[in-house]
Amino acid sequence: MNFFEYQDRARRNSTLLIALFFAAVVGLVAITTLFVAMLTGYSDLRNPATDTSLMSMLGNLGWDTIAGIAITITAIIGLASLFRLRQLSAGGQAIAESLGGRKINISPQNPAEQRALNVVEEMALASGTPVPDVYILEDDAINAFAAGYAQGDAVVGLTRGCIEQLSRDELQGVVAHEFSHIFNGDMRMNLRIVGLLHGILIIGLLGSWLLRGSYWSSGRDNRGRAALFGIGAGLVVIGYTGTFFGNLIKSAVSRQREYLADASAVQFTRNSRGIAGALKKIGQHSGGSRLQAANASEFSHMYFASGLKSSLLGLFATHPPLDARISRLDPQWSGSGDGSPTPTPAAATLRGDAAAQVSQMHGGTGSGSGESYQARLEKVLEVVDNNIAQPTHQQHVLGQAILADIPAPLKAAAHDPFSARALVYGLLMDHASNSGSSEEQCAHREAQRTLLTQIAHPAVLREFHKLAPVLASTSQHYRLPLIDLCIPALKSLAPQQFQIFKRNVIKLLRADGKVEIWEWALYRVLMHGLETNPDQHRKLGNRKGSSQAIADAQQFLLATMAHADCDNYLHAKRAFEAGCSALKLSPAPLPARADISLQRLDKAVAIAxxxxxxxxxxxxxxLATTLAHDGVIGGNEVELLRALADCLDCPMPPIPECFTSARPQAGGVPTTETASAS
Structure with missing residues (x-):
């Protein structure tokens, strides 16, 4: 099963979850109705003529009363669920902070935290995603979690025991496991489960309040106290009955997903002993994986390993038994040993592989340099089919190589909010200088520098001047990785700072009166990582899911790709037709370059x-077929495809074989005098 099948399954699971939730609500309404009928019948027991049969008591209630019960219970559950989901609207950050987590992306405090941050960043760069926020939980247990609604707001949480007790290989296995949850749509489902179960639990909490009220209430009316106690006890039973079945559903779903995430982690790291060793250490660790946070049970289904004590013979266990998971990863395991994984050939040769990848990126002779165009296209298509959000070990090695080879000043700048802004400004300016004639390059660069002195914060401007020489000597292949590294630091900006930063970026892009598609691609990747849903307003007036609107948007993206690096209309037309044929779209006229405005492109991406x-x-x-129709698939083309894939919520990992054939960018890309870029 690949990423797209996982996403489709996640959609179906969301529908199933809503159906099960409504089924639980109906069940609770029925139980509450029976409870009210029994209370009514109990109050009439003194009348000998009263029929105490269940059907008679239900009949005495009347449909108005039953409808009122249904509306009341549904309203209580619905409002409580919406309230909890609203509390979790910040995504993974809300969960990490509620568990006492501390963000370390900007300032790791010791080597263990720095190593953990490096591992997460390597995984992100290898998979083509923005670096998630990393939180450390001050807990000696060995555990981890991934939380959020989407890749843009995802966080990875690691306990103190996890980063200090595990080796690097074991930590990589744990982090790869959590990245699998990020990619496969598990996080959104997990958050919805938290919100919906809270709505069901609130009935039990109301009952507990009533019980306490009956205990502390004063007065001579013992009958009133007894009634209050009875109502409270009934609500507790009703609420926890719903929670019982809700936890059963949560546990069953979670157990199966843990096996899938373990398998994905092995595919990513090509080292089954790493994640198996982490599980073994959990079994031997005095604290195990049990978290001490007060509300740890609410998020029990999100953890790498069970965060709670097992109960009811494992009926509510959110994770498979450790022995079962270890046996799948290490069939030779006998249930004994120190839990330390034996170094694998992949781990032992990692540094040499990384060096070879870096050599390829700088244009050295590698396996990809002598390949034909068709072979390169097949590799790109293979990545789309099998590696979107499922990077291979080779791409994992490349991610490590990219992080290791980024100049230290740029890496440090990416982790500081002031310097990260300066770095993004420099990346956009450096990128813009690659197109057009030498005179145009100089004029554009000078116009941007002059503008930057007028709009940038003085401290940011000083950082920019420090970074400019390093950026000038850095390969353009690091543009997207550096933007991904900057995301956590830029997320820490205050709302007003972020809006100023965003306006400054747009002004820099418009400095020469036009915005080229290569600049647009970088901007879109940046905003996609920083804004939860930057495109919602662009779809106004388009019926969601309209097949015709989606087809038109897809054709517009193909037209954009056809014009991206081609000055000749006939050549662009052939590329466009090749793309439409590959997508099985009806033939359509190719829009002129002048019609490819970035406002329309933004809207097309939003609809697509x-x-x-x-x-x-x-x-x-x-899109790949269209872009490659001129017979060249180099680093620039693949980076543009990766940027568009990111905008479509399809994280595309870097392709090592395509880094060696990068060519200078040609002029003649779609531009607009009034591009919104917002």
Whole structure:
């Protein structure tokens, strides 16, 4: 099962979860109705003529009373669920902070935290995603979690025991496991489960309050106290009955997903002993994986290993038994040993592999340099089919190589909010200088520098001047990785600071009166990582999921790709037709370059994101076919494709074989005098 199938399954699971929730609500309404009928019948027991049969008591209630009960229970559950989901609207950050987590992306405090941050950043760069926020929980247990609604607001939480007790290979296995949850749509489902179960639990909490009220209430009316106690006890039973079945559903779903995440982690790291060793250490650690946070039970289904004591013979266990997980990863395991994994050949040769990848990135002779165009296209299509959000070990090695080879000043700047802004400004300016004639480059660069002195914060401007010489000598292949590294630091900006930063970026892009598609791609990747849903307003007036609107948006993206690096209309037309044919779209006239405004491109991306998961591979392969129609697939082309894939919520890992054929960018890319870029 690949990423797109996982996403499609996640959609179906969301529908199933809502159906099960409504079924639970109906069940609770029925139980509450029976409870009220029994209370009513109990109050009439003194009348000998009263029929005490259940059907008679239900009949005495009347439909108005039953409807009132249904509306009341549904309203209580619905409002409580919405309230909890609203509390969790910040995504993973809300959960990490509620568990006492501390963010370390900007300032890791010791080598263990720095190593953990490096591992997470390597995984992100290898998979083509923004670096998530990393939180440390001051807990000696060995555990971890991933939380958030989408990749843009995802966080990875690691306990103190996890980063200090595990080796680097074991930590990589744990982090790769959590990245699998990020990619496969598990996080959104987990958050919805938290919100919906809270709504069901609130009935039990109301009953507990009533019980306490009956205990502390004063007065001579013992009958009133007894009634209050009875109502409270009944609500407790009703509430926890719903929670019982809700936890059963949560546990069953979570157990199966843990096996899938373990398998994905092994595919990513090519080291089953790493994650198996982490599980073994959990079993031997005095604290195990049990978290001490007061509300740890609410998020029990999100953890790497069970964060609670097992109960009811494992009926509510949110994770498979450790022995079962270890046996799948290490069939030779006998249930004994120190839990330390034996170094694998992949781990032992990692440094040499990374060096070879770095050599390729700088244009050295590698396996990809002598390949034909068709072979390169097949590799790109293979990545779309099998590696979107499922990077291979080779891409994992490349991620490590990229992080290791980024100049230290740029890496340090990416982790500081002031310097990260300066770094983004420099990346956009450096990128813009690669197109057009030498005179145009100089004029554009000078116009941007002059503008930057007028709009940037003085401290940011000083950082920019420090970074400019390093950026000038840094390969353009690091543009997207550096932007991904900057995301956590830029997320820490205050809302007003962020809005100023965003306006400054747009002004820099418009400094020469036009915004080229290569600049637009970098901007879109940046905003996609920083804003939860930057495109919602662009879809106004378009019926969500409209097949015709989606098809038109897809054709517009293909037209943009056809014009991206081609000055000749006939050549662009052939590329466009090749893309439409690959996507099985009806032939359509190719829009002129002048019609490819970035406002329309932004809107096309927003609408194309509604393409069903199972149809997104076809769109990405059609874009690749269009872009490669001129017979060249170099680093620039692949980076543009990766940027568009990111905007479509399809994280595309870097392709090592395509780094060696980068060529200088040609002029003649789509521009607009009034591009919104917002």
């Amino acid at each position: 994101r509604d393409t069903s998961p199972l149809h997104k591979p076809g769109l990405l392969k059609a």
